[in-house]
Amino acid sequence: MHSDPAVWHGPDNGHGTAGHRAGGQTTFTLLGPLEVLKDGTDYAPTAPKVLQLLAMLLLRPGKLVQIDSIVEELWADDPPRSVRTTMQTYVYQLRKCIEQNELAPAGDELLITKHAGYVFTVDPAQIDVFTFQRLFQEGRELLDRDHYTDAARSLRAALALWTGPPMANVNCGSVLSSYVVDLQEQRRTAQHLRIHAELEAGWxxxxxxxxxxxxxxxxxxxxxxxxxxxxxxxxxxxxxxxxxxxxxxxxxxxxxxxxxxxxxxxxxxxxxxxxxxxx
Missing domain, CATH: 1.25.40.10 (Tetratricopeptide repeat domain)
Structure with missing residues (x-):
């Protein structure tokens, strides 16, 4: 089966290890377009299925993403006959591009194969969704203690991470679509609480x-x-x-x-x- 080529934005610096070792930490955004950012350059794949796969992995950093869940997201009720081979091709393309763009020393160190699925071994702090949720929770706790100004500050910082609809450039299937709905509700709640905190702070x-x-x-x-x-x-x-x-x-x-x-x-x-x- 012919698969989409995994294309990553951004130049190859041609200097071997310079980009990964000398550059800054790679960060991932999902609160808006899915982006893979290193030193201000976006290396997100453009192949739709590879981008979908990456989104699935980023939403469970360091945790097993089941093969069945990936198949459901990528193909719903109509998977190809060679579904495992095709999925492995997308995983291979993702690993190859990780290495080419020096996002990790080796693709199989960042994206690990397990018996029942795959694990993407990034720190949740590198992904904007988890930074948002941390600041959101911090704001709620401050609000519960009537620390209105500090609560407003944390909630504003959480909301500032949003640049548009979640995963705006991803063709979301049933699994990712449910995440999008949940994230939008979290954003709405954070906005409501931020306004409440600012109101109580006298603004x-x-x-x-x-x-x-x-x-x-x-x-x-x-x-x-x-x-x-x-x-x-x-x-x-x-x-x-x-x-x-x-x-x-x-x-x-x-x-x-x-x-x-x-x-x-x-x-x-x-x-x-x-x-x-x-x-």
């Missing part, structure tokens, strides 16, 4: 413009509407906060035939009462 006026844009882009997101209502109220704009609720209620009624959630209804009642600033 409500600075948040109004951003939240108006987020609400416009997510007209059915009740959590974002609630945050906008709070920052408007704390900025002395109670009438605008009430208008935000009315607009959301109209959209929910028209689109889904439902009322705003109980939390937002309580917030609305608080705003309607004698000018109490809702907490």
């Amino acid at each position: 409500h006026r600075e948040l109004i413009g951003e939240l108006r844009a987020l609400v416009a882009a997510n007209p059915l997101d009740e959590g974002m509407h609630g945050q906008l209502m709070r920052v408007l109220s704390r900025s002395g704009r109670r009438s605008d906060a009430l208008a935000t609720y009315r607009n959301l209620r109209a959209v929910l009624n028209e689109e889904l035939g439902v009322e705003p959630c109980e939390e937002l209804q309580r917030l609305h009642h608080e705003l309607l009462s004698a000018g109490e600033t809702p907490r």
